[in-house]
């Protein structure tokens with residue numbers, strides 16, 4: 226059973242999931258009555274928490290873990306044994322050279338807080354495993370200069386990587402195509418979609434880039450392709466796994482519009 230420990234993960238408002246005002250989990254006050262009820266068809270095995278994502282401090286984990294450990298101890302005195310405890314994910318990564326917590330310290334905390342727990346522990350890390358392993362490679366369509374701002378317009382958009390539009394997230398951006406010389410451009414890196422939120426970076430310093438060059442948007446391995454959509458009739462980009470000098474296509478590019486046409490012909494023909 227997922228429970229809500231009412232702990233602020235001290236992360237972005239839209240990815241904090243363990244406060245009482247968040248939609249997730251059984252409210253703290255309801256846990257004891259639920260666990261002390263006998264259900265004819267349910268054999269309760271364990272508890273789960275997941276207080277949020279992109280957590281960069283140990284304190285929220287510590288607060289949540291201590292609260293749950295105390296609850297498990299208290300439940301044991303009333304004859305309820307928790308056999309499995311799922312501590313969720315949430316360990317953050319560095320997008321912008323920010324200080325992050327280490328798995329070593331996280332493990333030390335778990336070992337300390339749950340030293341008396343003799344059940345099975347489950348962890349669900351996501352972003353920390355794959356976030357920094359992914360790059361979104363995109364082609365420069367056009368460099369637009371105005372008296373007010375420069376724009377590097379690329380062929381990827383918020384439909385491919387939603388995090389900047391949705392969370393104002395920072396993603397490091399670098400030039401892939403080699404450019405000789407030291408001249409730079411300061412520009413906003415933007416996509417071709419019809420929204421001002423379709424922006425990957427503001428006032429970024431990049432080598433003088435030109436149409437046809439490739440640009441890399443870093444740390445796109447988590448909450449990237451899986452959050453992609455066909456908004457603006459766009460296709461889903463191919464996903465490619467690279468290992469040294471070998472590569473494999475994990476998923477070819479998908480023309481969602483063609484798929485929709487196939488589907489409608491099945492329905493209407």
Ligand SMILES: Cc1ncc(COP(=O)(O)O)c(C=O)c1O
Pocket residue numbers: 275277278279313314315316349350351352353447
């Ligand atoms: C229940 C649950 N577990 C684990 C995760 C993974 O979180 P993270 O990528 O922050 O490790 C999520 C993410 O939304 C989640 O909802």
